[in-house]
Amino acid sequence: MSFGIDHAKQQGGLPLRKLERFLDDIRVQPEWRSEADRACAYYDSNQITPEMRELLESRGQPILTHNLMAPAIDGVLGLEARTRADWVVRPDDDDSVEVAEGINEKLNEAARMTRVDKACADAFAGQVKCGLDWVEVTRGNDPFAYPYRCKRVHRNEIFWDWHADPDLANARWLLRRRWVDKDEAQLAFPSHKHLIEFACQGWDGFDTEYQLMQRDDLLGAYSDYTSTDMFLQDWWDSDRERALIYEVYYRHYVERPVMFTREGHVLEVDPRNRMHQALLASNRVQVRTMTFPKMRLAYFIGPHRLVDIPSPHPHNQFPYVPFWGFREDTTFVPYGLGRRMMPAQDEVNVRRQKLTFLLNKVHVVKDEDALAGNMSDEEMLDEFYRADGVVNLNPTRTTRNNNAFRVEQQTHVAAQQFSVMQEAQRIIQETAGVYSAFLGQESGAKSGVAIDSLVEQGSTTLAELTDNYRFARQQVGELLMAQVIHDLSHRPDVAVSRNVGKPDKTKVIVLNGTEGTGQPRTNLVTKAKLQVVLGDIASTPSYRAQVSQRMMELASSLPPDMQMVMLDLIVESTDLPKRDEIVKRIREMNGRGVDPEDMTPEQHAQMQQAQQFEQAMQQLGMAEAQEKVRKLAAEAAKLEAQAGTEQGKSKLGPAELRQLDASTEKLIAEMKSVIADVALKRSQLKFQQVGDSPMTA
Known part of the structure; x- marks a missing residue:
C-alpha cells in the first residue's frame, strides 16, 4: 500500500485542530452504519443475534433462518450484470472527433485492465444492500503493474462532509481511515520514520532536551501529542503493531487570476509557464481574478501530520466515488433495499421457528397414576417423539376415562402461524419491488405479455437505484479519463488502433501529432472538449x-x-x-x-475484373451502335439520291411514293433508336470512368 509523495515538512496546510473538528463532525453525524452492517449481515444469513439465540435455546425452540432477502437482492444484482454498458467518449465540437475516438479506445483499455466492471459491481452490491459503497480511482505505485487502479472501498473506511450534495461537488472534506502496519507506514513516509516510532510508543522515553539537539522537528510533534484530546488506543493497535492513518482530502479556496480563451478553455494563470506568458502577451485571452477551490491532500497518524500537499490527481475532485442507494429526506441517511426487507425477514424467521416448535410440541394432561410401571415423564415424552413410540397406561389407575390421560396439539395455531409466514414471504418481494417473474419464478401471470409486464414493472420500481448507479459509474469514467489524458498529454505521436466494427479492419489515430516542421500539432488531447457517457444499454x-x-x-x-x-x-x-x-x-x-x-483482396480483384469486363462490353456495344448509325445514314443517303433520280426521270406513281415514304419513316425511326442507345452507353461509360458506378455483387 502506498500513500503518494512523501514531503518532509510543509508550511501551512491542514492544522491538527481542523482534523479534530472533522472528527467531531463525524461523531455528531446520524448513526446509520450499524443498520447498514445489519442489512449486509441479513444478506449473509446472519439474522439471529446472540441474545435471541440464547433466548431460543432457553425456551427449547429451534434456531432457524429462512433467508428470502438474498435471492431477491441477487435478482437486482443480476439486473446490473445484464444491462452493463461500456463508456463512450463523445466530443463537444467537430475538431475533437478523432481525439474522442482515440481517448475512447484508451479509456476502455484502462477499464479492462483495472477491472472496473468488478469494482462497480461490488459497489452496486453495497448500494443495494445497505445504501452506500465507494469506488477509488487513482494511480498505482507498483512499477510492474498497470498504472491505474480502480478498487471498491468499504463504506466504514470513508467519512465525508455530511451536508454536501450526493455528488460531493460542494463537499469541503472527505476522510478515509486505514489501519497500516508500523513498518509499512515507515516505508511510505521515510522522512517521518522517527516520528512514527515515538508516536507508536506513546512517546515513552522521549527526552525533549536531547531530541531538540538531534531533531528539532520531533519537538512540535510531541507538543501535538500532549495537547490533543485523542487517545493512543484510538489510533494505535499494540497487539498487531499497526497505526490508524487518516487520509484527508479537503477543498482549500483561493483567489487567483484565471484565463478565458476564445476556444472556451479556462486555465489558471501560471506565471512560470511560457505558453501562458505568450497568451497573455498576445492579448488573445481574458484574465479575471476568481475565487475557486483547490483540492489538497493531508496524511495524519493520530495527531501527527505527515504530509500536506496539493492533490496528486490531475482533476480537482475526490478520488472516491459514492454509489448511493436511497437517502432519507431530512437526515440524508443512506439506506438500501435491506432496510425495507428486514422486518418481513424477521417475521418469516419468527413464524418459522414458532411453526416448527408447535408442530413438534405436545401437551400431556394426566393423573399421577396414569402410566403403567415406573415410566417417568421424560421417558413418556421420548416415546411420543419416536416414530414407533408406545405408552402403556396403568390398568389400576384411579380415573378410568379420558381425563386421566390425554394428549393435546395446537394444530389450529400452527395453521395460523403458517398463514402469517406466507404473507411475510410475499411482503419481502413487494417491499423491494422485486416480483416473482422478475426473479424467473412462477407467478400468477400466464401469458407471455403479462409476464413481460411484470418484469418491466420490476425494472421500473428499481429505477432510482439504477439511475444512481449509472451516474456513479459515469463519474468513475470521468476520473479515469482524467488520468488517461494526463499521461497522454506528455507523449507525442501516440498511435491508437481503433477497431471499426469489423474483425480485420482497424483505424489508426495519432494523438498529439508532430508531423511537419513548424506545423502546429494535431489532435492535442489537452485542447479537446470531451465528455464520458454510458453507451446505450444492450437490450436484455x-x-x-x-x-x-x-x-x-x-x-x-x-x-x-x-x-x-x-x-x-x-x-x-x-x-x-x-x-x-x-x-x-x-x-x-x-x-x-x-x-x-x-472485401478481401481476392474479392477486390474479382470486382475490378468485373468492372473492366462490363466497361469493355459497353464500349463494344457503343461501337456496334455507331456502325449501325453509319450504315443507316448511308442507306438513307442512297434512298434520297434514288428518289431524286427517279423524280428527275419521271414522276412516280402513288404506290411507289407510299412505299418510299414508309421506307424513309422506318429508317428515321431506326436512326433515332440507335442514336438514343449510343447516347445512353456514352453516359454509362463516362459515369463508370469517374469511379461512381454502382457496384454489383
Whole structure:
C-alpha cells in the first residue's frame, strides 16, 4: 500500500485542530452504519443475534433462518450484470472527433485492465444492500503493474462532509481511515520514520532536551501529542503493531487570476509557464481574478501530520466515488433495499421457528397414576417423539376415562402461524419491488405479455437505484479519463488502433501529432472538449428475443419477395453466433452488393475484373451502335439520291411514293433508336470512368 509523495515538512496546510473538528463532525453525524452492517449481515444469513439465540435455546425452540432477502437482492444484482454498458467518449465540437475516438479506445483499455466492471459491481452490491459503497480511482505505485487502479472501498473506511450534495461537488472534506502496519507506514513516509516510532510508543522515553539537539522537528510533534484530546488506543493497535492513518482530502479556496480563451478553455494563470506568458502577451485571452477551490491532500497518524500537499490527481475532485442507494429526506441517511426487507425477514424467521416448535410440541394432561410401571415423564415424552413410540397406561389407575390421560396439539395455531409466514414471504418481494417473474419464478401471470409486464414493472420500481448507479459509474469514467489524458498529454505521436466494427479492419489515430516542421500539432488531447457517457444499454436477451419474434411475425405477413428483402434484418436482430457472416452472405445472394471495406483482396480483384469486363462490353456495344448509325445514314443517303433520280426521270406513281415514304419513316425511326442507345452507353461509360458506378455483387 502506498500513500503518494512523501514531503518532509510543509508550511501551512491542514492544522491538527481542523482534523479534530472533522472528527467531531463525524461523531455528531446520524448513526446509520450499524443498520447498514445489519442489512449486509441479513444478506449473509446472519439474522439471529446472540441474545435471541440464547433466548431460543432457553425456551427449547429451534434456531432457524429462512433467508428470502438474498435471492431477491441477487435478482437486482443480476439486473446490473445484464444491462452493463461500456463508456463512450463523445466530443463537444467537430475538431475533437478523432481525439474522442482515440481517448475512447484508451479509456476502455484502462477499464479492462483495472477491472472496473468488478469494482462497480461490488459497489452496486453495497448500494443495494445497505445504501452506500465507494469506488477509488487513482494511480498505482507498483512499477510492474498497470498504472491505474480502480478498487471498491468499504463504506466504514470513508467519512465525508455530511451536508454536501450526493455528488460531493460542494463537499469541503472527505476522510478515509486505514489501519497500516508500523513498518509499512515507515516505508511510505521515510522522512517521518522517527516520528512514527515515538508516536507508536506513546512517546515513552522521549527526552525533549536531547531530541531538540538531534531533531528539532520531533519537538512540535510531541507538543501535538500532549495537547490533543485523542487517545493512543484510538489510533494505535499494540497487539498487531499497526497505526490508524487518516487520509484527508479537503477543498482549500483561493483567489487567483484565471484565463478565458476564445476556444472556451479556462486555465489558471501560471506565471512560470511560457505558453501562458505568450497568451497573455498576445492579448488573445481574458484574465479575471476568481475565487475557486483547490483540492489538497493531508496524511495524519493520530495527531501527527505527515504530509500536506496539493492533490496528486490531475482533476480537482475526490478520488472516491459514492454509489448511493436511497437517502432519507431530512437526515440524508443512506439506506438500501435491506432496510425495507428486514422486518418481513424477521417475521418469516419468527413464524418459522414458532411453526416448527408447535408442530413438534405436545401437551400431556394426566393423573399421577396414569402410566403403567415406573415410566417417568421424560421417558413418556421420548416415546411420543419416536416414530414407533408406545405408552402403556396403568390398568389400576384411579380415573378410568379420558381425563386421566390425554394428549393435546395446537394444530389450529400452527395453521395460523403458517398463514402469517406466507404473507411475510410475499411482503419481502413487494417491499423491494422485486416480483416473482422478475426473479424467473412462477407467478400468477400466464401469458407471455403479462409476464413481460411484470418484469418491466420490476425494472421500473428499481429505477432510482439504477439511475444512481449509472451516474456513479459515469463519474468513475470521468476520473479515469482524467488520468488517461494526463499521461497522454506528455507523449507525442501516440498511435491508437481503433477497431471499426469489423474483425480485420482497424483505424489508426495519432494523438498529439508532430508531423511537419513548424506545423502546429494535431489532435492535442489537452485542447479537446470531451465528455464520458454510458453507451446505450444492450437490450436484455429476453427483450432481443421479443424484437426478433415481432420482426418474424411482420415478415410472415409480407409477400415472398419482401420477405427476402427483410431476411438480413431479421437475422441481425437475433443472438445467433456469427450472425454478421450470415447477414453478409444473405446480402450477397440477394444481389445488394458488399461493402468494399469488407472485401478481401481476392474479392477486390474479382470486382475490378468485373468492372473492366462490363466497361469493355459497353464500349463494344457503343461501337456496334455507331456502325449501325453509319450504315443507316448511308442507306438513307442512297434512298434520297434514288428518289431524286427517279423524280428527275419521271414522276412516280402513288404506290411507289407510299412505299418510299414508309421506307424513309422506318429508317428515321431506326436512326433515332440507335442514336438514343449510343447516347445512353456514352453516359454509362463516362459515369463508370469517374469511379461512381454502382457496384454489383
